[in-house]
Structure formats: C-alpha cells, structure tokens
Amino acid sequence: MPLNSDQTRERIVTAAARLFYNEGIRAASVDAIAEKAGVTKKTLYYHFRSKDELIAAYLESRDQPTLDLYARWFDETPGSATDKVRGLFAEFARATDTVKWKGCGFLRTAAELANTPGHPALKAGAAHKKRFEAWLADALAHEGSSNAKAAAQGIIVLLDGAASVMLVHRDPAYVLAAGSVAASLVELRRAAAAE
C-alpha cells in the first residue's frame, strides 16, 4: 500500500530533521535526505519547492515537541516558580550532557543562515523562540511571579546562553550556574512583589 501524501511529507521532514540536526544545514544534502526518507528527489521536490523550504519545515516540526519538553520539565518539578526554573535548567543540563546532543537546532540553524536575512527558516526559528518566551512568561505568571515578562526575557537569554556555552565547553556546570541565575531572577521578582 503506497503512503499517502501526508505520510510521505512527514517521512521527508523526519529524515531532514535528523540529517540537518546531526550534520548541519549546509552539510546535509537534499540527495541524502531523499535517500534517508526512501523517496525520489522528484517526490521530495513535489512536497518542498526548495531546500530552504525544507529547512523551515524542519524547525517548524521541532517547535511543539520542544515546547512540550520544556513545559514538562517545568511542570514536573515540585515547588515554587523558583524551584521549577531551577528544575528546568537541571533537566536541560542532563539532556545536553550526552554525545548525541549537538546544540540547540534553532540556534545552530540561525548561525548557519546568518548571511541570509529573511530566510524562511530564520522566521520559523524566531517564531519558535517567541512562542517559548510567551509560554514561559505565562507559566511564571501562573505561579505568581510579579514581573513574569521581564523574568522570562532574562531566563531565555540564560537558556540560549547555556546551550551555546555547553556546545563550546561540554561542561554542565555552566548550565547549572545559568539555572541559579535564572532562579534568582524569579526569586528577586517574588521578593519585590512581597514588599
């Protein structure tokens, strides 16, 4: 039984996501992606007009699963908002301290596409980061933070910084240090609210 169109598209995106993440955007060829997906190049180009469109689809496919993962780390940590932020970074430190982890796919794609402003994948990546920031601000507000938006802005800089430094030094101590700073931001906001 032949795959239907949606299933074929999904197989291509899954193959692209794996190769783009493991090898890099430019290093992974459309040929290799078609081969990994088990489709012809013609079929691939039926679903995606260009490699650029496929790169954007890769990041879009990682948007919700990434948000879900962080939301789970936050929600499953017991305690206050401060505890939950610290827990999120502790889980991130564990998840990134493996050979398989090769950085934040969104940031690495932005790095590779730095010379092509307006690229659809840059827009997809920026939209994901904004959604993540909005989710975090909501989650902090829900936990009673007084200045959730400002805290979320600081925390996402710390989280992207932790991902970047982790890729450079492969030392989870930086991620945990970032988590302490992030937790103190929430704590400060809480202290300010209590005054």
Added chain:
Amino acid sequence: MPLNSDQTRERIVTAAARLFYNEGIRAASVDAIAEKAGVTKKTLYYHFRSKDELIAAYLESRDQPTLDLYARWFDETPGSATDKVRGLFAEFARATDTVKWKGCGFLRTAAELANTPGHPALKAGAAHKKRFEAWLADALAHEGSSNAKAAAQGIIVLLDGAASVMLVHRDPAYVLAAGSVAASLVELRRAAAAE
C-alpha cells in the same frame, strides 16, 4: 617586491576570516579564500595543511582583538564594576545592532562544527572563551568583587546568550536586559561582601 612568508600567511588568514565570518565555515571555499588573498591554492596549502587548520587559524586570529575590544568597553565605562559590566553590554548592544554583524564568530563556528568533536577550531574557540572568562574574573576581582569567578561564569553565559538571541531576533532590548541581569549579579556579590 614579493611578500615574505609571514605577510602571505597573514593575508590568507585575513581573507579567510572575512569569508568565514560573512558566509559561514562550510559555505566559504578554499578557492574563494585563495582568490581573495591573491595567492594560489598551492601557496595557501603551503601555509595551511587543510581547511580545518585554516578555520582554527581564523579563530586564533580573532582571539586577542576580541578580548581587547571587550576590555576597552569595560575599562572605558566610568564607575563601579556594576557600571562597567552594564557598559560592556550597552556597547555590545550597539555593536551588534547593525546589518554587518552576523553573530559571534566563535559560537557560529562551534554550531557549524557540532558534529566534529575534537576539531582544532573547536579547541581554539573553547580556549578563547576560557581566556575571556579568566580575563573577566580578573577584571571583576580588580574592581573589588567578592566572588568574581562565579560572577564571571554567569556573565559569560549571559553574553553568549545575548549574542545568540540577538542573531535570532535582531532586537538589542535582549542584550540590554542581559546587561541588567549581569549587573545585578555583580551588585549581589558586592552586597554579600558588604554584609
């Protein structure tokens, strides 16, 4: 008058630095670098055994100038350590808020080489980041910070995070927000020391 060997090497590194930074590590070819440097490929390979070695030389060539730039931003800001840290981020926000700026070359290279652990350029990049962190810890200690090492660790995560988020959103508000968090780290250390 023919260039001597050191001058030729320097010209190649300068051309490589420009192309690697502007186009990316994989996108910039050895052919294009040789052409930009005005040397033959044979001459280029006389000085560098491989493109990988040239990528490492590119980052090594940016090590000291980058440190000098940040040291100048720190030193030239009047006031306390807190003011100087805030000033450093304010200068960074200005420097990055241009079309020409394409991210931190060290982080972008780490992102592109994420699938080649042990690459000489990854070592050069990590060494630079460690030197930067050691310089910052010394500078903070010199300004009277009580826990300069821990503060420096938090601040470099914020600075790399600011560079990463700036590349995604092209919005200097994130860099300034990171600067406020960084300044508060120094302020907290100072407050703790005064108790």
